[in-house]
Amino acid sequence: MTSFRTLLPLSLFVICLGADAQDAPGSDLVRSPIRASIGEDARADRDWHVAWLHDTREHLRDFFEGVGRTVDGWFGDEQHDEGRRLVNGRLILNGLWRRDDGIQTGVNFRGKFDLPNLENKAYLYFGQDNERELITDQPDEFSRHQRLLADDDDEDRAFFAGLGYAIRENIDLRGGIKGGLKPYVQARYQRKWYPASSDEIEFRETLFWQTSEGVGLTTTLNYRHIFTDQVDFRWRNSATVSQSTDALAWQSSAGTYVRFGLQRQVSLEALIRGETGSTLPVAEYGVRAIYRTALYEDWLLGEFIVGHFWPRDEDDAERDRSWAAGMGIEINF
Numbered sequence: 001m002t003s004f005r006t007l008l009p010l011s012l013f014v015i016c017l018g019a020d021a022q023d024a025p026g027s028d029l030v031r032s033p034i035r036a037s038i039g040e041d042a043r044a045d046r047d048w049h050v051a052w053l054h055d056t057r058e059h060l061r062d063f064f065e066g067v068g069r070t071v072d073g074w075f076g077d078e079q080h081d082e083g084r085r086l087v088n089g090r091l092i093l094n095g096l097w098r099r100d101d102g103i104q105t106g107v108n109f110r111g112k113f114d115l116p117n118l119e120n121k122a123y124l125y126f127g128q129d130n131e132r133e134l135i136t137d138q139p140d141e142f143s144r145h146q147r148l149l150a151d152d153d154d155e156d157r158a159f160f161a162g163l164g165y166a167i168r169e170n171i172d173l174r175g176g177i178k179g180g181l182k183p184y185v186q187a188r189y190q191r192k193w194y195p196a197s198s199d200e201i202e203f204r205e206t207l208f209w210q211t212s213e214g215v216g217l218t219t220t221l222n223y224r225h226i227f228t229d230q231v232d233f234r235w236r237n238s239a240t241v242s243q244s245t246d247a248l249a250w251q252s253s254a255g256t257y258v259r260f261g262l263q264r265q266v267s268l269e270a271l272i273r274g275e276t277g278s279t280l281p282v283a284e285y286g287v288r289a290i291y292r293t294a295l296y297e298d299w300l301l302g303e304f305i306v307g308h309f310w311p312r313d314e315d316d317a318e319r320d321r322s323w324a325a326g327m328g329i330e331i332n333f
Contacts, residue, residue, distance in 0.1 A: 053300060053331075061333040064089060064126075068113030071124050076117035087113045089127075089333050096148050096326035100311070104150040106157065111333075121166045125176070131158040135184050136218045136240045137206035142251050147271065148288065148307050148324035184210035200224040208242075216242025230259045234269075248276040263294030263301070284311040295329070303328040 064087045072086075089111030097103045110127035114120060130151060133143055144151060151157060162176015162184075174186040190204040204220040218240040226232045234257060239250040255269025272285040286309030295302045305326040312319040 057333050064111050068124055072115045072117050091331045092328055094145055094328035098324035099322045101150040123164045126161040128159045130156055135210045141236055142238050148326050198226045214243030232257050265292045280314045299332040301330040
């Protein structure tokens with residue numbers, strides 16, 4: 001079972017590459033019957049892969065559309081346009097290797113469905129993700145997958161579902177349940193400023209409550225400077241405090257992002273994280289490079305991450321050094 005889970009993301013990635021492959025220029029100019037037959041078989045195989053990808057995406061969308069429309073029907077019988085897209089979601093298959101953790105694979109998914117019968121201010125959300133990152137509303141850039149850290153065990157991953165309501169344009173209230181029917185609530189405020197034409201500041205504050213964490217607060221502050229249409233600098237920061245720890249867990253990253261077209265990007269960042277009140281204020285620092293590209297059209301994406309980190313536990317006499325690498329395939333539906 002372990003080997004299957006390890007090979008699944010790699011196998012899907014190979015299939016995706018095959019789906020987007022093209023014949024070499026001039027390959028149809030002179031072809032023997034045997035070569036023509038081989039080419040037709042290869043094209044048929046490629047078309048099957050593409051059809052399989054489209055079918056997978058459509059099944060995901062149809063399933064969550066059905067669930068969302070059922071929930072929306074509980075609040076009224078307003079007839080909305082059947083052609084209107086109400087659900088947005090993503091399914092991510094990922095795998096990572098880290099010298100001090102070994103190999104791990106996983107599946108994450110998240111979705112959001114607008115509810116027209118609640119004046120288009122409410123939405124249904126659902127998925128499976130790291131439990132603490134969900135409750136504390138951690139930015140994706142600081143997720144364990146993006147930091148190339150394995151989950152401690154399967155209990156870290158939880159299914160969740162809930163309802164959200166937009167009180168104002170920049171204020172959301174959310175409540176839901178996660179694995180084991182444990183309730184949690186969140187109140188989120190977010191805002192952006194543009195002090196100059198090339199600068200952007202984003203602020204987000206999330207107040208949360210959950211039985212194991214108690215009451216807590218997560219603050220996110222990001223800065224972005226645009227050098228050109230292709231190059232920008234980003235500085236991201238996040239800090240969380242809750243009753244369960246009485247300490248401030250913080251993390252920060254800074255780096256340069258380079259875009260090649262609409263669906264291809266390379267970034268190089270330095271990262272650091274730690275916790276106040278600890279005998280070891282800085283738990284880890286390191287660098288990572290991320291390559292993100294479209295594998296097929298604009299909804300099948302691939303991500304490759306490589307990093308080098310210097311972690312240290314309180315019991316260690318000195319810092320360890322660890323290489324790490326990760327790969328992910330994302331289907332947007």
